[in-house]
Structure formats: structure tokens, C-alpha cells
Amino acid sequence: MRLNTLLSFAGFVLLIAGTYCPVLRPFHLFSWDVYAANKPYGIVILLVALVGIIGAVFNRVKLIRLTAWLSLGLVIVFYFLALLKVHTSFSFIPIHPVGNYLSSLIKFKWGWYLLFAGPILALLGVLLNRKSNFNRPVI
Numbered sequence: 732m733r734l735n736t737l738l739s740f741a742g743f744v745l746l747i748a749g750t751y752c753p754v755l756r757p758f759h760l761f762s763w764d765v766y767a768a769n770k771p772y773g774i775v776i777l778l779v780a781l782v783g784i785i786g787a788v789f790n791r792v793k794l795i796r797l798t799a800w801l802s803l804g805l806v807i808v809f810y811f812l813a814l815l816k817v818h819t820s821f822s823f824i825p826i827h828p829v830g831n832y833l834s835s836l837i838k839f840k841w842g843w844y845l846l847f848a849g850p851i852l853a854l855l856g857v858l859l860n861r862k863s864n865f866n867r868p869v870i
Contacts, residue, residue: 739795739856740787746780746802746849752842755813762840768813776805783853796857803850810843 750773753762765773779802786794817837821830 733790735856735859736787736790736795737856738859739799739853740784742799742849742851742853742856743780743783743787743802744849745845745852746783746806747777749842749845749849750777750780752845753840754842754846755817755837756840757837759836759838764842765809765846768816769809772805772809772812776802776809779805780849792857795853799850799853799857803854806846806850809846813839 750765753764755763755768757763765776779798783795783798783802786792786798817839818834820837821833824830824833
């Protein structure tokens with residue numbers, strides 16, 4: 732396995748590991764991973780990462796590139812969905828300062844670092860894979 736493919740493989744493994752790490756901690760009582768926050772969306776992220784791993788094992792650069800960009804897009808969308816969930820969780824309370832205080836008790840945890848590091852590492856593996864045309868011998 733080449734270094735670029737290995738880098739992409741490690742990125743997809745980090746993405747899978749990041750889905751099981753805590754991403755939200757409401758009220759300092761318990762931690763939510765991706766599946767507790769949004770189970771169907773977490774399964775989609777997991778399946779995209781698995782397809783990326785299969786592409787890395789079989790050295791399919793186009794498949795790795797597609798899944799790396801798709802996984803980065805999915806993680807970014809999931810981050811914005813989590814932001815919306817945090818800021819609108821208590822919007823039903825008519826007293827806005829109380830709702831804002833309760834929303835401030837929901838904290839983002841360290842799992843986001845792995846969720847973003849995985850696709851970025853996979854993209855680095857894809858982007859470093861490009862070869863220049865200047866080094867090819869002329870026959």
C-alpha cells in the first residue's frame with residue numbers, strides 16, 4: 732500500500748472512530764456520540780467511511796477522492812445540524828433568557844476533532860496522490 736493510500740485509509744479509520752466518540756454533552760450528565768445525536772445520519776457517515784476504506788484497500792483513487800469529499804461534506808453538515816439542535820432545543824420556553832441559559836449548558840466535546848481530522852487526512856492522501864506531468868519521460 733502506498734503512503735498516500737495509507738494516509739487516506741487512516742483518515743477513514745479516524746472518521747469511523749470519531750463517530751463513537753462524544754460530540755455533545757447535555758447538562759454535564761452524559762455524552763452523546765454521533766449515533767445518539769442522529770442515528771440515521773451517523774449510519775450514512777459510517778457507510779461512506781466504509782466505502783472509502785474499501786476504495787483504499789483496492790487502490791481506487793477516484794472512489795477514495797469521492798468518498799473523502801463526501802465525508803467532509805457530511806461532517807460539515809452534521810456540525811451545522813448540531814449547532815441548530817443546540818440553539819433551538821429550548822426555543823419552546825417562552826422566557827428567552829431561561830432558554831438561552833439551558834442551551835448554554837449543552838457543550839461540544841472532543842469527538843469533533845476526530846470527525847474533522849478523518850476526512851481532512853483522507854483528502855490529504857488524495858491530494859498528495861497527484862503526479863506532475865513534468866517528471867514523465869518522453870518516449
